[in-house]
Amino acid sequence: MADAAAKTDPTEAMIASLSKPEATWAAPAREDALARLRTMGLPQRRDEYWKYTRPDTLTQTVAPEAKLLAAEEVPMFDGAERLQIVFVDGVYDEEASDDLSLEGVTIERLAAADSDLHWAKNLYGVLEARGQTPVARPLAALNTAFATDGVLIHVTGKPSKPINMIYHRKSEGSDAILHHCIKLDAGAEVTVLENGAAAARFNKVMEVEVADGASFHHIRTQGRDHERRAATHIFARLGTNSAFRSFTMTVNGVLTRNDCVIELTGDDAIANVAGACVGDGDFHHDDTVFITHDAVNCQSRQVFKKVLRNGATGVFQGKILVKEGAQKTDGYQISQSLLLDGDSQFLAKPELEIYADDVACSHGSTSGAIDEDALFYLRSRGVPHAEATDMLTLSFLAEAVEEIDDEGLREEMTERLGAWLQRRRD
Amino acid sequence: MLSIKNLQVKLEDEDKQILKGVDLEVEAGKVHAIMGPNGSGKSTLSYVLSGKDGYEVTDGSAELEGEDLLDMEPEERAAAGLFLAFQYPVEIPGVGNMTFLRTAVNAQRKARGEEEMSAAEFLKVVRARAKELKIDADMLKRPVNMGFSGGEKKRNEILQMAMLEPKMCILDETDSGLDVDAMKLVAEGVNALRSEGRGFLVITHYQRLLDHIKPDVVHIMANGRIVKTGGPELALEVENNGYADILAEVV
Ligand SMILES: Nc1ncnc2c1ncn2[C@@H]1O[C@H](COP(=O)(O)OP(=O)(O)O)[C@@H](O)[C@H]1O
Ligand SMILES: [Mg+2]
Numbered sequence: 001m002a003d004a005a006a007k008t009d010p011t012e013a014m015i016a017s018l019s020k021p022e023a024t025w026a027a028p029a030r031e032d033a034l035a036r037l038r039t040m041g042l043p044q045r046r047d048e049y050w051k052y053t054r055p056d057t058l059t060q061t062v063a064p065e066a067k068l069l070a071a072e073e074v075p076m077f078d079g080a081e082r083l084q085i086v087f088v089d090g091v092y093d094e095e096a097s098d099d100l101s102l103e104g105v106t107i108e109r110l111a112a113a114d115s116d117l118h119w120a121k122n123l124y125g126v127l128e129a130r131g132q133t134p135v136a137r138p139l140a141a142l143n144t145a146f147a148t149d150g151v152l153i154h155v156t157g158k159p160s161k162p163i164n165m166i167y168h169r170k171s172e173g174s175d176a177i178l179h180h181c182i183k184l185d186a187g188a189e190v191t192v193l194e195n196g197a198a199a200a201r202f203n204k205v206m207e208v209e210v211a212d213g214a215s216f217h218h219i220r221t222q223g224r225d226h227e228r229r230a231a232t233h234i235f236a237r238l239g240t241n242s243a244f245r246s247f248t249m250t251v252n253g254v255l256t257r258n259d260c261v262i263e264l265t266g267d268d269a270i271a272n273v274a275g276a277c278v279g280d281g282d283f284h285h286d287d288t289v290f291i292t293h294d295a296v297n298c299q300s301r302q303v304f305k306k307v308l309r310n311g312a313t314g315v316f317q318g319k320i321l322v323k324e325g326a327q328k329t330d331g332y333q334i335s336q337s338l339l340l341d342g343d344s345q346f347l348a349k350p351e352l353e354i355y356a357d358d359v360a361c362s363h364g365s366t367s368g369a370i371d372e373d374a375l376f377y378l379r380s381r382g383v384p385h386a387e388a389t390d391m392l393t394l395s396f397l398a399e400a401v402e403e404i405d406d407e408g409l410r411e412e413m414t415e416r417l418g419a420w421l422q423r424r425r426d
Numbered sequence: 427m428l429s430i431k432n433l434q435v436k437l438e439d440e441d442k443q444i445l446k447g448v449d450l451e452v453e454a455g456k457v458h459a460i461m462g463p464n465g466s467g468k469s470t471l472s473y474v475l476s477g478k479d480g481y482e483v484t485d486g487s488a489e490l491e492g493e494d495l496l497d498m499e500p501e502e503r504a505a506a507g508l509f510l511a512f513q514y515p516v517e518i519p520g521v522g523n524m525t526f527l528r529t530a531v532n533a534q535r536k537a538r539g540e541e542e543m544s545a546a547e548f549l550k551v552v553r554a555r556a557k558e559l560k561i562d563a564d565m566l567k568r569p570v571n572m573g574f575s576g577g578e579k580k581r582n583e584i585l586q587m588a589m590l591e592p593k594m595c596i597l598d599e600t601d602s603g604l605d606v607d608a609m610k611l612v613a614e615g616v617n618a619l620r621s622e623g624r625g626f627l628v629i630t631h632y633q634r635l636l637d638h639i640k641p642d643v644v645h646i647m648a649n650g651r652i653v654k655t656g657g658p659e660l661a662l663e664v665e666n667n668g669y670a671d672i673l674a675e676v677v
Binding site: 371372373374376377378379380381382383384385387388391392394395396397398399 | 476479500520569
């Protein structure tokens with residue numbers, strides 16, 4: 001019967017194609033997630049939040065092949081003091097990774113953590129499950145049900161260096177599912193860096209619990225491999241007076257869907273989500289953000305900038321939900337695209353839903369071409385057309401990059417963006 | 427230096443003739459002034475010379491040291507030695523003033539096959555030039571023209587001119603919006619750059635700038651043409667009697 005269903009139903013076909021993970025402490029969470037997935041079904045074009053992004057290559061059983069990029073550039077975050085955790089095509093590489101011990105934090109592999117009393121029991125699949133309402137995120141449930149690798153990071157203090165997840169890709173057909181859980185105790189602080197193309201098709205979930213007074217800082221770049229596909233989810237819950245900051249830079253990628261679901265559950269918390277992306281041709285990039293204010297005097301910012309050309313597509317679906325009683329909410333959302341030609345398109349769905357009366361929320365979305373007056377001004381000083389366009393492109397992206405708190409990382413992002421733009425020009 | 431012959435220009439999108447045959451010859455080492463009522467085509471002339479889009483040259487020519495300007499991209503004109511101080515300098519958020527200046531200096535050097543200026547050397551020179559124009563470190567760091575007052579923007583134009591060391595400088599209403607002190611600073615900046623090998627075309631609506639930047643030749647432009655040319659005394663005539671008399675006389 002299962003086989004018959006698999007033939008007609010893409011969700012069952014997907015489930016049948018994946019091998020069931022070994023039973024560990026995570027088994028009940030996986031069972032629940034599988035049940036959720038079956039109820040929801042994999043995303044379809046008709047789903048409200050999949051109107052602008054075709055889910056078919058993410059939901060077909062076999063990952064479409066993606067050519068490897070011969071990149072000989074300095075790896076991301078190369079100069080930074082950091083603890084490196086390396087995955088190759090979605091599999092942890094112990095040899096390439098640093099020793100996982102670091103003061104103020106406990107890091108374990110998901111696959112190796114087998115205690116029945118594990119703290120991650122209260123996190124694995126938990127925030128993902130909460131994040132399924134009011135909007136279904138079936139790919140995340142799929143992830144919880146089938147992920148066998150990833151890391152569990154318990155931050156108890158203030159580790160002296162960032163934790164860097166590096167996702168190498170060496171196979172043209174890899175289909176990787178990774179699931180990370182990050183728990184910050186009260187007052188703890190950590191910076192998590194992520195970079196790399198990861199897999200031909202990458203499904204990643206990161207659940208982040210930020211306790212009272214804790215601070216989570218996240219910077220990622222998604223790799224320049226053009227043909228790769230990625231569907232990523234961040235689920236975060238924020239306690240009183242805590243802070244969550246996440247910045248993502250994406251250059252190239254035939255399909256990227258980044259969901260970010262944040263709940264502000266303690267008073268005076270701050271959540272910042274920002275993204276800068278640059279794409280050409282069949283590049284398709286989708287940021288889908290859902291921020292729920294469920295406490296008093298919290299602040300949230302969403303700042304997304306997309307540079308599109310030669311027919312590239314950018315999508316932004318961003319929502320601020322202010323629940324009853326979430327007074328003094330300060331919610332800000334801006335999404336902007338710079339269209340370098342008439343073929344490219346930006347599809348935006350900004351939403352505000354407010355059930356409290358004493359709040360200040362604003363949102364804006366714009367789409368525009370390069371400023372001709374500024375371009376002429378630069379050229380009249382001798383800056384060639386292409387270089388001047390890149391300068392203006394960088395300046396357009398700057399507002400998103402400025403959301404990065406750490407000055408060194410901010411500068412590195414700006415430099416990278418500049419170098420990548422230049423590489424495209426040469 | 428700059429040789430303009432029978433230059434006729436219309437708007438690209440509209441059937442509107444703006445320059446109706448401009449003839450002008452600016453020699454190296456000389457300062458020429460163009461005065462004229464609003465709407466006479468002064469800014470258009472400066473834009474067409476520097477290569478702005480939106481205009482169509484229907485007849486005539488413009489050469490810089492014998493090179494056909496009209497055939498070049500704006501950046502090529504700049505590298506060839508043409509500089510326009512804008513009437514309305516453009517604000518560019520997110521691009522640092524220093525980054526912009528250094529990129530421009532080095533882009534021009536590269537285009538001319540010269541060696542690029544090192545970061546250290548650039549810093550030294552820019553600091554010295556900025557100081558002369560009373561441009562502080564903060565203004566150098568800020569995004570190009572962002573949050574600059576009218577006077578600061580104009581001084582920033584002169585700083586760019588000083589750094590780029592062009593052969594032919596066109597200043598479009600550099601005095602507008604300036605108080606007397608700021609105007610003196612700007613004029614000093616310009617005078618410091620006067621040299622044998624450099625030509626100036628100073629466009630102004632009022633005579634007062636010409637008290638500080640003494641012109642060799644003064645032209646009156648009206649309705650898309652140079653209608654009268656004379657010495658510095660012509661500027662005084664405008665100052666005393668306005669344009670009406672001169673225009674009545676030439677028509
Ligand atoms: N881009 C444009 N679009 C429409 N009209 C223009 C444009 N540029 C110039 N003009 C017109 O051309 C004439 C000359 O303008 P301008 O060159 O700015 O004069 P001036 O600088 O002498 O005041 C004016 O009538 C002006 O309205
Ligand atoms: Mg003008």
